[in-house]
Amino acid sequence: MSLLSRRLLLCLGVLVGVALATPARADLTLTAKLVTVPGVRLQQVRLHIGDDGQGGLALTLHAARADVPAMGWRRVALDLDGTLQRDAQMRWLLDGALTLRGTPGAALGNSDLHLVVDAQANTLQADIGQAKAQASAWIPLDQTSHAQITLKNLPAAWLSGLLSTVWSGHPTGGRIDAELALDVHEHGIQSSGEFSLRGVGFDTPAGTLAGQGIGGSGRLGIDTQGGPAKLSLDATLRGGELLLGSIYAKLPPHPVQLNVAASADGGTLDIGRLRVNDADALQLDGSLAFDAKGQLARLRLDRFQARFPAAYDRYGAAWLDTLGLHQLSIEGALDGSLDLRADGPHAFAFDTDHLDLTTADGRLAIDDLKGGLDWSQQADRPATTLAWRALRLYRLPFGPAQGHWRSRAGTLGLEQPLTAALLGGVVQVGQLDWRPGAARGRRLETSLAVTGVDMAAFSKAMGWPEFPGTLGGAIPALRWVDDTVELAGGLSVNVFDGFVDITQLSLAQPFGPSPVLAADISLRQLDLAAITGVFDFGNITGRLHGGIDKLRLVDWKPVAFDARLLADQGGRISQRAVNNLTAVGGGGIAAGLQGAVLKLFKTFGYKRIGLNCTLVGSVCHMSGLEDSGDGYTIVEGSGLPRLQVIGHQHEVDWPTLVSRLKAATEGGGPQVR
Template identity: 30%
Template sequence: MRWTAGDVLWSPWYWTAPAEPVQVQTNWQQTSKAWQLDEGSLRWPGLGQGGFALYWPTQGGLLRWQIRDMNVAMAPLYANWIKPLTLPGGLAAGLQASGQVRFSVAGEGGLNALRWDLRNAAVSSPNRLLAVTGVNSRGAWSRTGKISAATLRWQSAALYRIPVGPLHADLVVNPQGFHLQQPFTLTMLGGALHFRQLAARWAGPRSGFSMSGDLQGASMAQLTRIMHWPPFTGTVSATIPELQYHAGDLSTSGALSAHVFGGTVRVHDLHVENFFGVLPLLRANIEISGVRLKPLTNAFHFGYISGVLDGDVKDLALLNWSPEAFDAQFHTVPVPGVRQEISYAAVQSLTRLGGGDGIGGFFQGLFLRMFKTFAYAHLGMGVRLRHGVAELSGVGIEDSGFVILQGQGLPRVDIVGYNRRVNWNELLARLQTAMRSGAQVQTGE
């Protein structure tokens, strides 16, 4: 049989005849019980070729079928055969694929068994949310309970434009999904992402992916540059509890804990809707404890501040990774052996952040510049973001203003803000201005 012209619509698929004819060869045998085809073959120009077999009972029973050693190109296979099965607007619907795959499939009613050999493949999304190159994978799956081994390799990858190094993973495949045979490590952001556990389930209420592991020595400079966030330096290490991906959403069963700037950041109640979609929505609560201000302000070029910072960010909501709402409070806590000091440049930065133009007055500024640092008793700030407007607060109230910095000793410097409501974009602009102007002070620490 040859198909030379015309179109075929078999929902959800739609095919157009290629320039060269599609050729199908069959040799049917009929018995009193069934139609049987043992040695069928298919040659589809531009897609690939392989064999197939059918057993079709005529007196009831399920159709048994096989596709044998089908060798096809990934680009047309994904575009014309797999993509029509995906949800419109989802990540899978926008993917592009390349490479070659040889596979065999068998079924009786549903899918019973699959064997594959994927070679030199690549997968990418138009917006670079996901990109994987140099993919090679071999393995087998069976619905009957047989456990088998599989391998997955890639040369490079990127997730949300964050580059990831080579992968070499050995998997155990079972009827419900797969899991790691042994842990593996990926290089990322100049550090390492260690996977202790990685698993998948094909179907059911817990279908999707799950993983746990830890991150070591990731560069914040690289991350902020890639994500177009305010730049700062340093590295971060984190403990990752079980992350779960199901039906487009990402969540965690425990607190994600990161060690940064000598302190700890814990992320609770993390949930990301539409993780790979057009407008992902992140919700979380964040707890910050024991963060050292000296390395933090050095990283942000804010001016020198010494002390220890605690705080929290409640009801955080990021739409497409930009803040939509949160309630944040940050304040210093006295710690034995840690001085609470601030430089003139940092005083200027905090004043600008609070809505002022810096320390006014020629003689006042000249006098304060004579001192390297100033002691303080309390330092803190709160921000409540709703509908693009930030409401500011501090560690105390003075007249109609809010105290950001409460000085101590002589000369004493206090910073009081009076503009409690400010546009969020304007507050970000103030922060960027403060970071650009915050010259560092060497203290000998």
């Protein structure tokens, strides 16, 4: 029995009482522009009572507009057709059809009403049924502000109006059973009792709070008297889905204990007490708040204990997705606390023992993570230790390491350098300062040193052709500014008997779906024989230098660069390498060298080789040593037979160029298009 139904019944009782107190007539019609009882306002009312021909009275009631502000029901049209009679115990009985139009959730659109008024027992009893929904209420005649209510199979949507008075959300489906006590006061209501849910759903305008298919049972308390509406809930939930901001929960079929104390005011929702107990997955104790737009204003977990993989599968996947950690495989346990607000994190702490974590894309994997971190934006925190047996970051396998950490003045820093083995070499993290609460600007500063990393193993790990050499260098300052990692200094790779120097290196959104890498690369005295041997391009001897400036990769695919490759100290080039360079440049053989003569020689002397490519969008703007008529020189020959390779395509589609290079290095020979 809804609050509206109870108040309408009282209003109906007033109208019927007035009619019965008038002198008896075969037909009686009463009209009124306005009828009010506390909390209910009826307008343009017409009541007719007449003989039903069977010893009773036929009653019809029409109200063009019924308003019940406490229920959020306005401009509701009401019609009642029934029979009124007295039984042997002198009780008034009313049976009829009640129709309401314009109610939220289409509540009581076409229902049956049975009303018993027993003055001797001081009770008004009402039963309302519509389809499978049943509602009953018992109201003391001398205390009409109180009612005992029973609900069976009530559509949750019927509560839309009531919820709208305290919250912006609305039910979307499901059914409710309940046994409630209800007290109506001048400025609100109080209600408490037991309930059960079957497939209940709800939503909010912002879509940040939602539920679907929720089942369970528990006790509920509501108080809307003066000030924010207060809600208390002690429930056992079974199945369904919940969305609370960035937290998405897929509830298991077994019981999950939920204890909530909340207040709602002007569309805001403040859950001051939130306790969850899912025995094999998650236990937490904290608070949660949303603003009037449905955005997360506060998430405070004073204590949480998560057991994986169940906690990840049921509660953590969506939230970790927002942090760039997708499709995790995770085993172990994690205990800790969290203070997250609208302006970012204010504190966190966690401790774990033997936690294993891997992302599906292989960008991150941690084996046997032990220890924890403790950070606060305001207070200094005790020192902690965090160690792992193995760490794989962007496919690079790091060995065991242990870090000692301490939080001071909002900065979480290493107390001493951290060292880890990497592919036969060593990576050392010197000073490291992390500011998790920094919304903008510098979030992290550190320094790195890399020595003796085997390039063959490194290139294999990255999925590149294997080539010998070592990687080393120092990065005196690495900064995480906003969402970008910036490196000062550079890395130097000793490879192909020369050096590749990487400077101006930055990585934006490193854990996002499309990381953006930028760098300048300088090539110094690389052995072309070693390079062409590794990449199976055809043999070229000599030394290569040049650079790749303004390199930009999005999701590790090139979208822009300015590349200049030059071998200007002379050497030999094989017939196959000539063919490949010719095809890559979309050119041909010049200077009188005929195809028949070419077949007589396996290698040729050259003076210079030069090839440039500036990638803009998806087009590579090609050039070489110098312009030559309608083309550009790629190979300038030396000696006899004199060789000259001319490129004729100044603009080449980047995917086409990549396919040519791939064909060349795979030994099949590129196709000119």
